[in-house]
Amino acid sequence: MLSQYIIVGLVYIAISLCVTIVVSIVNPGKLRHKLVTVFITALIASFAGALIYTIFKPVFNALASLQQINIYPPLIAAIIAVFLLIHISSSKDS
Numbered sequence: 285m286l287s288q289y290i291i292v293g294l295v296y297i298a299i300s301l302c303v304t305i306v307v308s309i310v311n312p313g314k315l316r317h318k319l320v321t322v323f324i325t326a327l328i329a330s331f332a333g334a335l336i337y338t339i340f341k342p343v344f345n346a347l348a349s350l351q352q353i354n355i356y357p358p359l360i361a362a363i364i365a366v367f368l369l370i371h372i373s374s375s376k377d378s
Contacts, residue, residue, distance in 0.1 A: 296334065296358050300326035303362045307370070314374055325369050326362040333361025 303326040304319055337357035 292334075292353055295353050295355065296330040297327065299330050299355060299358050300362055303330075303359075303366055307366055311370060314370055318373065322366055322369065325365050329361040329365030330358035332365075333358035336361065 300323055304323040307322050308319055334357060337354060
């Protein structure tokens, strides 16, 4: 049982890392020196997405899953949170 929690945590860390890499490729100028902040934001949001998944589990059961871990809620939450971070960061720089 503990190993399943470790695997789930590693999957969420991998999702956060992927979101960070995509943000650094798509938007290299705005958050160039803030990639650790982007990673932490994506990590928190991916765990928040997992919490949302547990609350709305019947809705997400229709979506596909990967190795018994539904990756869509943490992925969606991480992407939304990072783009909100980009928006907030760009408005503070202006």
